[in-house]
Amino acid sequence: MQLRIAFLGLGRMGLPMAIRLARAGHDVAVWNRTAGRAAEAIAAGAHGAASAQEAVAGRPLVITMLSDPDAVLGLLDGLVLDPGATLVEMSTIGPDAVAELRKRLPAEVALVDAPVLGSVPQAEGGALHIFAGGTAEDVARCAPALSALGTVEHVGPLGDGAAVKLVVNVATINSAVLLGEALGLAARLGIAREAAFDALGRTTLGPIAGVMRPRVTASHQPTLFSLGHAEKDLRLAVAAGARPDGVIVAARRALAEAHATGLGDEDVSAIVRALADGDSSSQSG
Template sequence: MIDDRNGSAKDVPVAVLGLGLMGRALAGAFLRAGHPTTVWNRTPGKADELAAAGARPAATPEEAVGAAGLVVVCVFDHTAVRALLDRLDAADRGLLAGRVLVDLTSGTAAGAREHAARVAAAGGGYLDGAILAVPPAIGTPEAVVLYSGAQADFERHAPALRSLAPDATTHLGEDHGLSALHDAAVLGLMWSVLNGFLHGAALLGAAGADAAAFAPLAARSTVTVAGWLADYARQIDAGAYPADDATLETHAAAMDHLAEESAALGVSTELPDLVRALAGRALAAGRGGESYAALIEQFRRPAPPAGPDGGE
């Protein structure tokens, strides 16, 4: 992994294809950094504000691509990326030759590898990217943007790409699918944290406690849990799970209490039941005396088939 934080930005011409909320934020960041920026969107009106700030609107994606060596794509999904590549191929099979296309559209690892092969066949370079930030954060120290693909393509345009995330422009490796995989992993973490908070708020709300009063405690507890991650990561990479704090068996007993409290208050037990099922399989496999990180072995396996009534 390369975290590129050095080097000075150059006035590299950039094209941005796709001007939704994020696309407009990307183009704006390039403009503020001094890059000549050409923009294109299916709906031309979305370019008006950027044009007033100095961007050059292009009538077609072919025109936009032809204006820059660095082409940034941020559209709705990978289906839209495929349609865009189809259009570029139909217009000029060699249009991408010598250029680097950076796809910041959310998608899958398989889709990223597919697009990389298509761009390579057209003579261009391809970087897949994942944006871990909201549009207003683009161009600020709060933004994080991950990239995967050929290191040479990344290094060639790292100074310009740093315009989007000055302190966290990170190259993950040459496998084009790595950015999408990291994005999916972070989304899963985000939803798990939010679902845990929502379930907790429902539990406390059933007893008359306000979510606003719970939020500070939840935030502090989240920071505490985050502090455990580095050690758990070391255990996972080593394949050994010493219970330095509490055993999985102890955690499982607390999971039972959460499910019981939820049921007693008429709150859904789906979330605690899911966690209990994972822990139960780990206990059955003899991992009760290990740390909570031992649950990774359950996540590494496909889910067991559902029974006739929907259960296992």
């Protein structure tokens, strides 16, 4: 079934997702705040819109893939969606922002929160895992579009997709921070990094060590998931009720410190390297 879709936000994730939707045969209008990002999507068959309002006009399905709560709420505040349209919010913004979005949208616009597990390669390959929150009817209406992006799991009512996504990201991001600290400790104990990776690969950190190893050892790592977004996700988790004196808060502080040194746009693997090297240099100092 061909759907008329507006896709707002062509960042690292949004661009390959919009391209997949266009290649799946949907009629897709794309918009990005910074002009120029749309060219690749247009080459794949999407229509470039001059404004977000132009993109959403006459489109019953509107998808947002933006940085954070401020970006989503700020953009939607200035838009008029068609009555009867469904907004599918796919960024990682947490359940509070989804509730705020619901309050601000007119009643005749349906809302589904559908954040994604997986990164750029999964977005390119249509292999994302999508945690959808909303009514069964609203989620079912989006399914023909979302199935081009990956597997849809309807996890509960509105906001539950955003909540589950925060929980999942806390696990992944905290594991990356712990991996960095473990590598740093290994360095202080005189264990070579490769040997430390080999040993950690045999532990519960094995999966994250496997993902991070090539990224940490590469001389240049293109950003897939930015350190800044990881910090944002833990900030959202803390605001949503993570223990104030717990490990999530501590990991968030480590990311915030790395962000403050200018690593915000780097790949999240930069925190692993920074902690590994930081512990190492504190040994020599």
